[in-house]
Each structure stands twice: as C-alpha cells, then as structure tokens.
Amino acid sequence: MENKIHIGLIREEKHPHDNRVAFTPKQCQWIMQHFPQVQIYVQPSPLRCFKDDEYEKAGVPLQEDLSHCTILLGIKEVPTDKLIAGKTYLFFSHTKKKQPHNQRMLQTILEKNITLIDYECLIHPDGQRILGFGFFAGIVGAHNGLMAYGEKTRSFHFKRVHTCHDFQELINHYFGIKLPPLKIVITGSGRVAAGALEIMGMLGIKYLPPEEYLVNTYSYPVYTQLKAGELYLRKDDKTYSRADFHAHPEAYECRFLPYVTVSDILMNGIYWDEKIPPLFQADDLKKENFRIQVIADITDDTNGSIPCNLGDSTIENPVYGVTKDTMQQTAPYLPGTVDMMCVSNLPNELPRDASQYFGDQLMKYVFDELLKTNSEMISNATIVANGRLTERYAYLEDYAKGKLS
8 A cells, every 4th residue: 555656646735726637537537447556635725627526436535634635736827936846846847947926936946845746838749739628728818709799799799708608519509690790810720720611610610822822802701711820921931830930939930911811800829939020010009901800819818929919818708809090908799800719728718528529638757767767758848856956947947036038
C-alpha cells in the first residue's frame, strides 16, 4: 500500500472561478483501473462542472486535505495561500512570459520548495503543444459570433452556450435554424480554427476558397478560412515560410484588408504577438466600405491583431459595441457599430466537454511520462524543480527575485 502514488485534483480557487477540471470522474476511474499503483482523490467543490457525487459514484474519494498527495492537478493559477509546500503541481501558471500578476505566486512556489510543471510547456517532439482548450474556445467563439450577428440583425436567435448541459445539447439546438445569406471569414489553422470549422459544418455553412469568396455573392451562408500563409507575405518577395515568419514577423505585411469589404463576420483564431502586423488598422473602420458587423476575437489579444479589441468581455455579457469613427466602447447591437466578442475563458461555457477533451490528451500523452522517474517531456515543462528554477527557465530569475525587466 505504501508504494501507491497519491494524486489529488484540487479545487479551483482563482477568481473569477473556473469550473473545468483536469480529469472527469470516468477518466479517474479508468486511470485507477489501468494503473493499480495510482490512487486519485478529489477536493470537494460546489462550482466544478462535475459534481462531487459524480466522483464518489466513480469510486474517487472526496478529500478536503490533500497534503498526503505527491502530485496535485489543477487548471488555473493557484492562490499563494493555497499552495502546499514540497508538492508537485500541474496547472497553467502563466509565468513563462513574466506575467506581472503571477509574479508573487512564482516566488511562493520557490519559497515552498514546490515543483511546478506547466501544461502550456508540455510539447510533442515536433514542438506542437500537447494540451490546450483551443478547440472548445473555437466552438464557443464561433457560436457566440453568430449569436451576436443574429441579435444585431434580428434575423435569427441562438441560445447561450453556458445554458446547455453539454455539447450534445448545443448540437440539438441547431436543428432547424435557418441562417440568412452571410459571409464569414475565419483566420488561423490551429485548434481554435478547428473548433470554428466544426460549427460551420454543423450549421451547413458552405466553404469557399478565398479567391471565390472575395468576388462572388451568394444566396446562402458561406465562409472562407485564411491560414497564416494566405494572410501574411514577405514585403520584399511576397513569399511565406512558417519558420521565417515566426523569426522575422516585422518583414511581413498583412493581406487581410480586401476581406473587410466583403465579410459580415470575422472569427479570429490566428496567433499574434507584438511584432506581427494587425489584420487591419483603426482608420480602416472609418471607411465606407468596412462591412464587418461582428468580430469574434477568439484568440483575444487586447489591441492586438484586432485594433478594436478594447479589452475582455465576460461570459455573462460577451458582446460590446465599438463606434467606428472614435473607437469608443458602447452598448452592443447598435446600428453602425462593430460588435466585439472578446471572452478570454470561452471553454468555461462548455466545461464538461472541454474537461473531457483536456483529460483525454493528458491521459494519452502525458500521464505515462508523469509516472516515470526521468522524462524529457516532463523535465522540459518543469519551470521549478524543488524550489529552484530549472536551467531552461533560468531567464525568469529577475522576475522571480522581484524585479521585472
């Protein structure tokens, strides 16, 4: 019995509260059946998308005190007063870019001799991230973008995703909804875009290649998808290479502008950082031919690839308007404005499905590695080992010592 590996699922304590979890009750049950040396405990939570009794029925004991567990799994950052000394934690720490709001948490992790493995840093050998909620962000973001367009034009009505028990209920909601002719442009080719494409398929919205989308008019809803190579080309020789673009984004120009004159909805799922040019400029909003009425900024960078993203909206109030001439925030669904959907925690609207998807990736690709004494994948994702920054993350030293470069 002493050789058991005790793993705890911690309660999410960060505000606003997250309702997702790393493993569903059935996933915990499967792990304990297939890994007899593992015992999982779950901290009770009134807010988690899976109820306490669902875990109990699956044979997962509820336990308030998880101090006997060696590995603790959460989703979001853990408040400093909840961190237990000497434990190994897995969660999204949002510290690797020296995010100021998590500086104190990282300092506490070091002080308490904790080991921190960051989900975001777990990667496949080819460099692709293993874990993320982007697919469900894309699903909810695309739904919310269409919902906003329906409300703005009063042409159809979508229910709110968070009122659905799960994804299946959302799918059933789409039965019989007829959309008017409209044109949607989707940017990106990763998980977020894949989620948005899922919604296009469910609603029977027809795909068109970019060149046809730009010049033709249709009597039914259509969409096109612009991947990075169609959006960005080098200024000098008009070519695109992924490696070159990520190394020298400032050498590229964005080719999105023609799409603002023919699209009704933009669903933005493209990666962005400060050096990458935005999709359009603030002044473009003032032009007569700026047709886009709704922007679902699913990747959600304030003042990022979308200049009229003026900050986050919330699950409760997902949409705000922006005046085209002065870029002022206003109420949603007013005539002559652009409506923005900029929710940063979209997967929280479908938490049961998002958790299942996340736990599935965790079980397939990470769990075996976590149980090994030496795993390259795990060590590469370990920001802090026993209270010390690892070599790979030594660049965080000034941040961890209380300075911010």
